[in-house]
Amino acid sequence: YPVHRLDRPTSGVLLYALTSDRAREFGELWKNHAVQKAYIAVVRGWLHEPQTCDRALTSEMKDSALEARTHFIPIARATLPHPVGDFASARVSLVWAMPETGRFHQIRRHLASMSHPILGDTVHGDGRYNRIARAQGCTSLMLKAYGLSWPGQSWITSRWSGDWHSVFDTLGACPLPVPPLMKHGLNRI
DSSP: OEOOOOOOOEEEEEEOOOSSSHHHHHHHHHTTOOOOEEEEEEEEEEEOOEEOOOOOOOOOSSSSOOOOOEEEEEEEEEEEEETTTTSSSSEEEEEEEESSSTTTTTTHHHHHTTTTBBTOTTTTTHHHHHHHHHTOOSSSSSSSEEEEEETEEEEEEEEOOHHHHHHHHHHTOOSSSSSOOSSOOOOEE
């Protein structure tokens, strides 16, 4: 019984319950916002400070707008020696993304609305930056479901693939093994 699944191009932690009763219990945890989710993304541009995006998102059926909230915390920034449009170089950021809700493509849509699309995102991204990512050897969406935590369970985390090790080498940084605690007072968008 899947209790945490991902968009097809997103890598990372998947979670399954072995019984329908346990799946229902997880359903209650999700409903009560008791599960913390932490993602890592590489995005266009420099994210300078923590921010929260509170933008409602249309449903998959496009018939209503649904509440959606994601917290973003910058980890590192870099300038890549690749010209983009009128600029001599490309700027990218490595960020934590910590969604409070679970809407369709929520992190991808929120970052794109903030002018920080995820590298490798062919739906909501920037084709020029996607080409740069491919030139750097990153052939997938640079979004990873890094970890999950819920009451009574510390973080369950994913392993890093070769694409991510290349990103960390390029940026000269990698995330802490445990995501930062959610803090109040993040800038809201």
